Amino acid sequence: MVCERNTIQKEKIFKYLSSVETHPTAETVFNEVRKEIPSITLATVYRNLNKLAEQGCVHRLELNGEYHFDGRQGMHxxxxxxxxxxxxxxxxxxxxxxxxxxxxxxxxxxxxxxxxxxxxxxxxxxxxxx
Amino acid sequence: MVCERNTIQKEKIFKYLSSVETHPTAETVFNEVRKEIPSITLATVYRNLNKLAEQGCVHRLELNGEYHFDGRQGMHxxxxxxxxxxxxxxxxxxxxxxxxxxxxxxxxxxxxxxxxxxxxxxxxxxxxxx
DNA sequence: CCTTTAAATAATAATCGTTATTAAATAGTA
DNA sequence: TACTATTTAATAACGATTATTATTTAAAGG
The missing domain is CATH 3.30.1490.190 (Ferric-uptake regulator, C-terminal dimerisarion domain)
Known part of the structure; x- marks a missing residue:
């Protein structure tokens, strides 16, 4: 299945991305998700964001010298x-x-x-x- | 004027980019240009590439986690x-x-x-x- | 030409975003 | 419940890019 979300960490990251209309960096996602999971690390956020992008569940954009992640579905x-x-x-x-x-x-x-x-x-x- | 090239370093960098059909990174440009100007540094290459891109003389692409530079003229x-x-x-x-x-x-x-x-x-x- | 002033250079260090490593914890499955 | 593979947190390391600074060079006017 394409968009499996089998850990709490991955699920919260995906939910956060789906809930916003912005295009946050990994750092921003980290700062949001750590409010719910204080022990999460930036490396875990990167790993899950990259996996979600590989699986096609989110988009990864290279802009302004860093990666931005985008939860919007559909071509845009x-x-x-x-x-x-x-x-x-x-x-x-x-x-x-x-x-x-x-x-x-x-x-x-x-x-x-x-x-x-x-x-x-x-x-x-x-x-x-x- | 848009594409001023007022130092030897900047000129050689621009000439090299114009002479290839590839999309080299700063590192690659550096390794080519230093054959002609052995004292040049990577920072100088970056500075000139970014300036050329600002001036619209070359394109700067963000791909695969790094910048690639493109001397091709015209929309493509x-x-x-x-x-x-x-x-x-x-x-x-x-x-x-x-x-x-x-x-x-x-x-x-x-x-x-x-x-x-x-x-x-x-x-x-x-x-x-x- | 010669002088002046602003800009660019080489050398180097530092920064920032991202990924690798590893032992411990967790999820999924039999 | 036990087993195996995956994921995690913590941390260190990496690679690409930019900042700093003293020196050199370009460019324009006198």
Whole structure:
């Protein structure tokens, strides 16, 4: 079975990721989950996050020099603000499906596609932050 | 001007990236460029690569837990083999243009899009490697 | 040219995110 | 209940990247 969650630790980690709309790092997940399981270590969090990602239960994004984890189900895209680093979701499975459809190479069998927009978020645009 | 290259070090780094079709890490660039400038250090290579990326002269990709640098000009996409990690180029600016066109959010002003396919390369498919 | 000033360099150390190791604990199964 | 494989906590180690600093170099104006 794909999304087995056979330890308390793994289950709490998955539940937390599923409960938020953000894209936390392992450190953030650790700080949340340790409220419920004080003895848990960062290494355990990493191990379970990576396993969940391997199993396809969560997404792992490489952004801003670190891994971010994303519990949202279904095809979606991300936007990353080049000023503040904020990550937001775009939900339009057509975009991803179209991009996948158009790749047809003898050298590579595409199974999935990651689409990341870079630009400026609303807050940074208004404040003129940089 | 966008792509100023005002030191020997920066120029050689840019020339090397422009001369290859691969997506080398800073370490690889360092090992190549030091053949011509033996005194150069890895930190200098990083600094110049990041500056070139900021200036839009090269692309910086976050893949397999490290940065890869890409001197190819123009919109293109990448495929990453989930078995061996190999990175290949796809050149179809329409895919990227379409993906950019479809994003129209009040919360985010998209300037650029990164499209990364994951899948299996020809070699890994034939050999059944994992 | 020569001087000045800001920026880049080499050398090195430090930092940060992530993974490896290991003995003890736990889950799953017979 | 007993057995076996997996997972855990604790800790150390690793690898990629960035910071520091004294020295050198580039660039622009006089």
């Amino acid at each position: 895209q991300h936007g990353v603000c080049r000023k503040c680093g904020k990550i937001i979701d775009f939900i339009d499975s057509e975009i991803s499906k179209n991009a996948l459809k158009k790749i047809n190479s003898a050298d590579f069998e595409a199974e999935d596609v990651t689409i990341i927009y870079s630009g400026v978020c609303k807050e940074c645009k208004y404040t003129g932050r940089n | 996409q990448h495929g990453v083999c989930r078995k061996c990690g190999k990175i290949i180029d796809f050149i179809d600016s329409e895919i990227s243009k379409n993906a950019l066109k479809k994003i129209n959010s009040a919360d985010f002003e998209a300037e650029d899009v990164t499209i990364i396919y994951s899948g299996v390369c020809k070699e890994c498919k034939y050999t059944g490697r994992n």
